[in-house]
Each structure stands twice: as C-alpha cells, then as structure tokens.
Amino acid sequence: MNAAYTVRLCHLYPEMMNIYADRGNIAVFRQRLAWRDIALEITEIGLGDIVDPGQHDLYYLGGGQDRDQNLVAKDLAANAATLQAAADAGAAQLYVCGGIQLAGHQYVTADGTSLPGLGILDLVTEAGATRLIGDLVIDATIEGTTQRVVGYENHAGRTRLGASCVPLGRVVSGHGNDGESGNEGAVLNHVIGTYLHGPLLPKNPWLADLLLGWALEHRYGQDVALRPLEDAVEARAHTAAIGRAGVRR
C-alpha cells in the first residue's frame, strides 16, 4: 500500500495492559484505515520508555491485572505531561477499563492506597467491595450524535466524574462507571474513557471512525474524509450482542 496518509498510534504498555483482548481494538484501527488506503504506524511504549512529544495522533491504553496496573501507574508519571499536551493539541485518546482509571486524577485501591493517574480526565476511581461484571449497553452521545454502544464490563473500580468532563453515555443495561449514577465512561474533547470492552471497537465502528477522524484531523487538518464502509458484519454482531444482553431494540 502506498498510502497518502498515515495515522501514528501510540500504544501504551501493550505487554501489560492487554487483559480484555485490547489487541482487537488495535486490529480495528489498522483494518479500517487499510480499507481506506490509510497507513497505521504503531509505537509501543513499555515500562521505562518515554513517549516522544507531539509525534502521535492517536493514543491507546487498555486494562491490566492489578499488579501490572500498579506498575504502569508509577511508570506513567514520566509521560503524563506529554500525554496531557497531546490531548490539549487535539490528538485522539482512548482509555479502556484500567485505562479510564489511570486517565483520571487518582485510583484508590482496596487497601486504601492512592495511585495518582494522568489527570487528563476529570474523574476519580475508588475500589468497591464487589466487581461489576456483565454485558453493558449504553446510549453514547458525542458531538451531538447519539448511538447505542454495546460491550462487556468487569471492574472493581467505582468511577465518579468531576465537573469538567461529561459521561460517554447513559447506561441502558449493566452497571457503568459506579453502578449507581447511570453514567458510563467519560469524554473530554477528543479523549474517551470507558469500561466497555468486548473488545469495544469491532462491534461499535462508529466510535472507531470517530477516533480515527480525530486522529487524521490532528495530523492533517479537517480535509481527510473517511470513506463510509459497509459494516454489515459489524451491524449483525452489534444487534446480536444487544439481544444477548437482554435489551430490546
């Protein structure tokens, strides 16, 4: 492929933060760009690595086991300013599961230890006594458009949003951020945090294209249009998963 355009993806800690099939989200980025003859360049960041400032259009951080997440939380501090600057500059960022917890101000673990987060999303998370597990269906609203989004959640954290970010959507079925507020996820400009995995993007191509559009806009300005795709298989899987979650259309 001799691509005219290239999206530069920074995949944060893929070796450790991969517990809920996060590579599915990366595969969706790659394929949906490839189908439009756009290249994807991936930089993987591991423990001790420094993110090159201003060199990426799209950032991804998935979920991990507690031990790995604690190690990553410490390591992230060195990259916090770079990631914040990228968010401020309009780069797209997706934080899934453990990712949304690390993108907030802090995570308070079950034993009361406070782990500082990136502080990019205005939210705090505290470990709850039980895990919130199951199918999760939400109505997500971004830039004035509302779409039904489906996935799976499995988290002990209870996440509460601050004043400066809005939820990604309202829970239709499942627990969401804290099991009480009816909120799921968080959005601030081009940064999305969510507990939805499954993985998130294959069944919700609307969100994938939104993030890719933001990434292209970050790199090239407004003029790169994403050609619409058929998404027939995506639509069938989306419908089937909503049905399995017990939600009527």
Add this chain to the structure above:
Amino acid sequence: MRRLAGFIANASGWLSRRLGRGGGTTLPGVVLLKLRPHALAEYAADLHHGSILVSATNGKTTTTRLLAAATRVAGYHVVTNTEGSNLERGIAAALLKGANGAEVGLFEVDEAALTSVAASTQPQVVVLMNLFRDQLDRYGELETLVDKWRDLLDDLAAQHEPPMLVLNADDPNIAALGRDRDNVVWFGVDDTSHAVAHLAHAADATMCRNCGAPLEHTVVLVGHLGHWHCPNCDATRPSPTISATQIALTPSGQHITVRYPTNAGPPITMTIDSPLPGLHNSYNIVAAFAASWAIAARTQRPQDVDAVARVIAETKPAFGRGEIISIDDKRIQLLLAKNPTGVNQNVRTLLNSPGELHVLVLLNDRTADGQDVSWIWDVDWEPLRPRLASLTLGGDRAWDLALRFQYGGFDMDKIKVAPDPSNALDIALNDTLPGQTLHALPTYTAMIDLRRVLTQRGYTAAYWSDE
C-alpha cells in the same frame, strides 16, 4: 442420618433420569450437600488411601482420565468424577455413587473450587498442571488465583500428613508454588524440538513471583509453558523428575518417550503411542505418569510400570477433546474451545493435519462458556488463513466470530455464518468432501448442543452432562 441423606440424594438422580430431565449425574451431589453440608468430608474420610486432586486451567479432564486408568490397572479401587461436574457437587455425587469399598478418590477439580474441595477431602496427592488466562468473568485475575493456590498449599503443608505435590516445572507460576516445599514431584517437557518463537500473545506468568523481575524464556512450548529462568534471582525451572524427552506429533496422536524414575538404579525410558493429539496432551500424559508415580510412593505399593504405560497409551480422547466421530463418508473431530491457550493448541493440531482444512467454530456466551467473549481476539487464528478451504461460524455469538475473522484478514467469501448449531453443522458438512475431516471447535455449551444434534442424527451415543 448419613445413609438416609445418601438414599434421598440417590433417589433424586434416579427421578431426574426417569423424568427425562437429563443427566442426573450431578443432582444427587447437590441434594446431598443440601442435606449434609459436610458430606464431602464424611465420604472422603472413608477412602482408605485418601483423595487425589487434579487441577489446572487446561488438561485436567484428560489427565484425570489417564490417571484413572493408571490407578485402576495398579489395582486400586477408584472413585472418580470424570463423567460429571468438577465442582463440589460433582465430587459429592461421585463419592455417593462409588462410596462402597473405594480406596482412592480421584477428582478433577475446578481451579476456583480447589481450596474448598481440598479442605474437605484432605488430599494425599495434589496435581497442579498450569494456570492460563480463562473466563475472567468467572475466575477473575490469574494472579489472584495463584495467590489462592499458594495459601492453600501453605494450609496443606501444616496438615498432620502434608500431601505429595505433583507440579509442572514448565509453568513459572506453578513452579513458584513449589519453591522451598518438600514432597514435590516435578514433571515437564525436556524435548525442545516443538518450541515456538515467542510467548503467546497476552501471555501470563511473565514476571518472577519471587522477585518481580521479567522472566526469560529460552524455550516456549505451550502459551507460557517452557524452559524459563529469572535473570535477577535464583528462580529457575526445576529439573523435572519425570519428563517427556522425545515427542513426535502426528495428525492422529503422538509418539512420546517418558523418562521415569526407579526405586533403585537409574531412571528408565518408555515410549508409547497415544491417540491424544498435540503438545498440550504431552503435558497431560507426563503429568499422569508423574501422579501415578507419586501415588505408588505415597501408598507404598509396588508398580507395574509397563501396565501403567500400556493403559495410558490406550486412553482415547475425552469427550470433545480431539474425539473423532464418523458421519457417513466424512469425519468430525471435536476440539473443545475453552480459552486462548487451549484454542491456540487446537490451531496447532489443525495445522498438523494434511491438506486443506474445513473448520466449524461455535461460540456461546452462557455461564459455562464465560459470558465475556472478548477472549476470541486473543487467539492466534491467523496461521489457519492460508490453509482454510471452508470456515463455518455458529453459536449465540457467531457474528462476534465473524468480526474476529474479518478483522484478522480472512477471505470473507470462504466464511459462512449460521448461529443455529444444526444449520451450521449442515453447512460445514456440505462443504466437507467425502473422505475429509471437519474440525469442529465449540465452546463448552456449544459442544453439548453439537453433541445433541449428532446424537439426534444417530451418530453418537447419548452423553449426559449437567455442567
């Protein structure tokens, strides 16, 4: 009162079968534990040589079957749960059924149920084979499970007569459980000719449990199983007492050479032909040999090693674990698809078959399958791409599978989707030519569904399962 409880529990199973409610293999256990919560301990205490527990993410059913054959040929009267549930109720049901005169209880135990089962049964031998990422919605994180097993082994070590531990030297997490403990029999695979280049994607057990440093693997065999050491401390793969020194994999099984210790003199080697396919089954075979040796040592009964080897060689694949069913002039091979590591091994087994491949994958998301289907993205399906002649996808979440293969770059023209298992089977068999084999990879409940369809069509005997 115990006899009355046993009578009522047995009657419930009989009634269930009479009413056509299926199975009846586990219900008596449920009833028994309701009537007598300590029944497991009471019945287990009657076993003259005590209990043997086998647990792992993958391979516990096959290993327990191999070991059942080995202990029976050694002359023990064995009660086992190989046909029922591997939770407490299944073990209670097995004990109820086989309580009369049994000397040894041999039980396959669910990973998460091991702690409570061990507390009740006071095992004489505990076989721990591997822990892989599996059904996170049910089991939680792997690290948490390893910690629970460590606490359990600490408790067992404080018993009056601590059990012998039969542990896999090639799984760093399992090896860490045996560090600085007595009574450990190590098993492993010494033959390195089947090594793969990398740890599996999203592999676990990559960090040293002793010091936290990243482990180094010199040989990767299955998932994170292999030859490993810590570059930072003295943790390293223990040298196995019982090991597979040479393995030749064939489409229909394997030739495997096992090194086995003798009481006096140097170890001997035995080569057997097993109908169990794949390197994961090499681990099951060598685990069964190791456990068999441990049981003989613990009960101080001399062993006819040749007889043990013979019955292990004769043991056919368990229900859905590589079992082959003839359908007129075609064949179906059933390969249970449970988790990424298991399916990656199934994929390797398929690649070992000659010619073009016809594959049927069935994905359900019911409780016994795990409701979270994201794990299909962690399977390395891609090596099948150039070999596939047809691929049929079915089950409750067939369309999730379709997405997985679409984003894996598969030719969607070769893929057919039919959620209903009966339709999916028809389509897949229609694409399979006479003389060819259809490889079916169903999740647990999808396998039960598929089996029911096959039984209705008269191709297999009925099989009851309540799990």
